[in-house]
Amino acid sequence: MAGFANRFVKVADTYYIIGMEEKTIQIKYAEYPSVEALPPAEREVLEKAIEATVTAYSPYSHFCVGAAVLLDNGEIVTGSNQENVAYPSGLCAERTAMFAASARYPKVPMRKIAIVGKNQQGELCAATPCGACRQVMSEYQDVAGQNLQIILYSEGGIVLVFDGIDSLLPLRFSF
């Protein structure tokens, strides 16, 4: 028991290892009250993502997602979710857009990506990126050598803007 006491400290019924520190990761982002309130560049990319929702192929989920990527050369490449009867064969809107952008404009850095969902009632809604899409964003950010800004349409019509993938994928796997 003496050895146990040497290595642990009890605080409010919880034992902590001596030397261990609890840490917090903070996520910083900007919140805009509406699409119209965004700066022009961010607004343009998000509006392209909204347009892209109509190209979704989602006969199974009936949930449409649009994404748009702004490249360093000024081009905006869009994508939408593409589903398949063999479910894992489908692909998210974000990766559809990023892979299309990289295939069409190889090695041109990606600067911004906007993502928006549309529900069965045809209303815009939040569609936060899945883990796999965040990992792909992470790699393209590293390839670009500059932060990839992420613009997310959110509930109630507000828009969240993140300065880089570290905010959405802390402690990310990188190279």
Ligand SMILES: [Zn+2]
């Ligand atoms: Zn995804």
